[in-house]
Amino acid sequence: MIRPLLSLGLLACAAMVLALGLGSVTVPLPDLWQVVQGEGSALNRTLLMDLRLPRTLAAFATGGLLAVAGALMQVLLRNPLADPYVLGLSGGAAVGALLAMLAGMGTLLISGSAFAGALLATLLVFGLAHGTGSWTPSRLLLTGVVVAAGWGAVITLMLAITPSYKLPGMLYWLMGDVSYARTPWPALIVLVFSIVLIMPLARNLNVLARGPMQAAALGVSVRPLEWTIYLLASLLTATAVTTAGSIGFVGLIVPHMLRLVLGNDQRIILPASALAGGTLLVLADTLARTAIAPEQLPVGVITALLGVPTFLFLLHRSR
């Protein structure tokens, strides 16, 4: 069980070193080492410590958050098409962020507003789906999808009425951009905290995946566990979207890629998702920064372009 996690960990480290070295200005490995030791030219120090390190850590944290949230959603809803945004969370965060941009607020308030929007979306779906009588994942899914469509309509309205000069900023936020992340620490802390919280429950999640009746029969308290997963996944997604906007694809595909290779044991899949999701986003962000430099691409485009062939290859190989 440790071996795959170790390899993924090494891969993650290699990806981060690559990300720190590459960019509009290439920093070769010896210079990188110099900066780590505290020396190195002022330009390299600024590039690495003020620009690339926070951005790389934020990319890793965001990718990890999204992948774990996706894995949890897929277990909760027992639906392989579930991703972190299926319940309308990114829509609520987007409405919060766009409202803040419309009002001309600074980046800190925009992040705060996005987080508040995500929380509101979570509570809304929680409240609406928490009806009397039997609660099923499909009820939650339906409620979430409809609420997500509602948020989508509000976003479209806001894009239609906003003054033209604010549009590029809003569109870039909606496409997802790791460069918005001013500090990676909230995201990293939430990621580590969530993994620590979820690992003891991972065995119960394996049982839950067989179905609620079987899980209850085997002694798992189904309802509290489901709500815990829902709230945790919402926290992870809200943090990810607040850090870097709505980056798609990572949450949906990374858990599936890992399942094809490592099987469906949540005790491995959850930490592996964190590592693999982080690695994928770090590599995608590096490519987004360098592919057509000095032009900058949105990272969500690259995650899809990287992830789709990889996933299809793994799917083909597993037959």
Place this chain on the structure above:
Amino acid sequence: MRVHRRNSRIALGFLILIVVQPLFAAGIPRCAVDDAGQELCMSAPAQRIVTLSPGATELTFAAGAGDKVVAAVNYSDYPPEALKLPLVGSHTRVDMEALLALKPDLVVTWVTGNPPAQIELLGELGIPMFAIEPRTFEGVSSVIERLATLAGTEQAGLAEAERFRSGIAALSEQYRNAEPIPVFYQVWQQPLMTINSDHLIGKVLQLCGGVNVFGDMPRLVPRISAEVVLQADPHAILTGSADGGADDQLDGWKHYSGLTAVKKNNLFFVPASPISRPTPRLLEATRIICDYLDSARER
């Protein structure tokens, strides 16, 4: 004898002052207030300037500091020397690493056009920034003068600012009593967008004696429908095109044969960059528009 010595001492004093003054000039802090209200003081004239919008590039060159510009952003196509500049991304997404690697001592930014998150980051990294966004003719002259002060190119910059100022004043005087003519300026075809009187283009129309039929709209760049244009029935319709030549942007109006502008064939094309950028080329664009409106009045 004593007066003679005192005079020669005074003369010597003046001589020393004249010789030493240029050395001092370099050390006097150069301060200017930008269009966002922030004051920037530089201890020496700027030597490495990066401009973060095509308009800023033009204005910096107009201020005489063109040879001090080390990088610009996409679409910085005027003057022709600017085409050779290395690029640091676009005005909506700047490549921060490339910008830092150039070690600029002054970055000219666009108040509303550059992304606030990236501007905040530049501020935190301690890069001197000067935000511009001229909204009036006087604003254009003023920004050229302020940029010239910061770059130490006052001679060329002040001359250019004065040329623009007097050119606009002459046009203004020429068209002071021109007969008002209702006009519509089309910024974009789909969605249909125009400008109100607070916009610089609106002020150009006003100077030439045009009455912008949407001048009173609350938003700077309103999105409107064809219906309100038909209702307002302008006598002339103007739009910007790549080099001022006719293209298909106004073809949509030709269906409406009831429109006065269509009946009299008053559909005019203005060179796009000079009219949309707040730079000295606005003077040429204003002349072109005033000529068009004159011909429209005769028809």
